[in-house]
Amino acid sequence: xxxxxLIPTIQASxxxxxxxxxxxxxxxxxxxxxxxxxxxxxxxxxxxxxxHQKQFPExxxxxxxxxNAIELVRRPSGGRAVLHQxxxxxxxxxxxxxxxxxxxxxxxxxxxxxxxxxxxxELQYGEAGxxxxxxxxxxxTATGADLVTNDGVKLIGSAQLRRDDVILQHGSMRLKxxxxxxxxxxxxxxxxxxxxxSIDAITNALIQSAREHxxxxxxxxxxxxxxxxEILASSSSGRRRSN
Numbered sequence: 378x379x380x381x382x383l384i385p386t387i388q389a390s391x392x393x394x395x396x397x398x399x400x401x402x403x404x405x406x407x408x409x410x411x412x413x414x415x416x417x418x419x420x421x422x423x424x425x426x427x428x429h430q431k432q433f434p435e436x437x438x439x440x441x442x443x444x445n446a447i448e449l450v451r452r453p454s455g456g457r458a459v460l461h462q463x464x465x466x467x468x469x470x471x472x473x474x475x476x477x478x479x480x481x482x483x484x485x486x487x488x489x490x491x492x493x494x495x496x497x498x499e500l501q502y503g504e505a506g507x508x509x510x511x512x513x514x515x516x517x518t519a520t521g522a523d524l525v526t527n528d529g530v531k532l533i534g535s536a537q538l539r540r541d542d543v544i545l546q547h548g549s550m551r552l553k554x555x556x557x558x559x560x561x562x563x564x565x566x567x568x569x570x571x572x573x574x575s576i577d578a579i580t581n582a583l584i585q586s587a588r589e590h591x592x593x594x595x596x597x598x599x600x601x602x603x604x605x606x607e608i609l610a611s612s613s614s615g616r617r618r619s620n
Contacts, residue, residue: 381471381587383595384415386580391423391450391461396612397600399453401470402538402545412471414587414595416580419461423448424562427456427536442558454536454545460562463553465576467583471591472543482537485546489524489533492586496574500524500532530568550579 387397394417404410422442426433428451440447442462467489474481483502490500503523524533535548552572559567588595600608 379412379591379593381412381414381591381593381595382410383584383597384413385597385599386576387415387417387600388420389417390421391419391425391448392612393608394419394466395425395450395452396608398468398470398545398547400604400608400611401468402453402540402543405470405472406540406543412593413469414584415468416576416583417466417468418464418576419448419466421445421448422460422462422558423450425450425452425459425461427451427458428453428538429455430457433458437562440562442555452536452547454538454547456534456536458563459534459549460554460559461549462555462558464549464551465579466547466549468545468547470543470545474544478537478539481539481544482535482546485544486524486533486535488587488590489548489550489583491590492579492583493524493532495582495586496579498532498570499527501527503531526570528570530570532570552576552579 387394389397397415397417401410401413401415405412422445424433424437424440424447426449430451437447437449437458469485471485474484486502493500501524503525523531523535525531531551533548533550535546538545551570552574554567556567559565584595587593
């Protein structure tokens with residue numbers, strides 16, 4: 378069996394989370410790091426923009442929630458804006474999945490489908506056509522890279538970045554979104570799904586599903602101090618380049 382790394386759940390700002398994912402991608406691309414699975418949450422609440430997303434409402438820059446500023450951060454991956462509040466994000470960094478982008482998406486997403494099935498929720502792929510690109514809200518439509526319930530409610534929106542043969546795929550699993558905040562950000566009502574599951578229960582089910590689906594061993598390892606130093610340095614340099 379192949380050996381992957383499982384990084385325990387991290388709560389951090391969007392800028393830090395994106396720096397971690399980008400660092401893991403580059404480490405794997407340069408053969409310095411094995412394939413990796415991780416789950417994380419965003420604090421403070423954030424809106425993440427797709428790498429190529431040029432247009433978004435100007436008022437997003439000054440949004441607050443419960444008296445705290447909402448972070449606006451750009452993902453290294455594509456797609457449209459995601460509100461990270463009441464959600465759980467997964468990230469898979471791996472290689473060797475071939476050149477077909479949609480096949481790679483589905484190879485990775487199948488572990489999510491299997492894991493959520495064990496939790497009692499059946500998921501399937503979305504069917505939105507190309508018109509989705511005109512909607513700035515990732516959860517406003519569901520493409521073939523997204524997962525929806527049998528009732529058509531989008532539970533997971535995913536995005537991908539490929540460098541050489543290496544893929545970073547990460548996605549937001551919408552667990553307990555605040556309907557009022559969602560409407561304030563996107564001007565749309567949210568299609569809700571009542572989930573009474575804890576983050577631990579969800580991650581445990583998905584970790585077991587990943588083991589079985591990818592046929593891997595998972596070595597649990599926190600980020601080391603030296604790894605954190607590299608990630609924080611890359612995050613700081615990235616912010617300087619964007620200013």
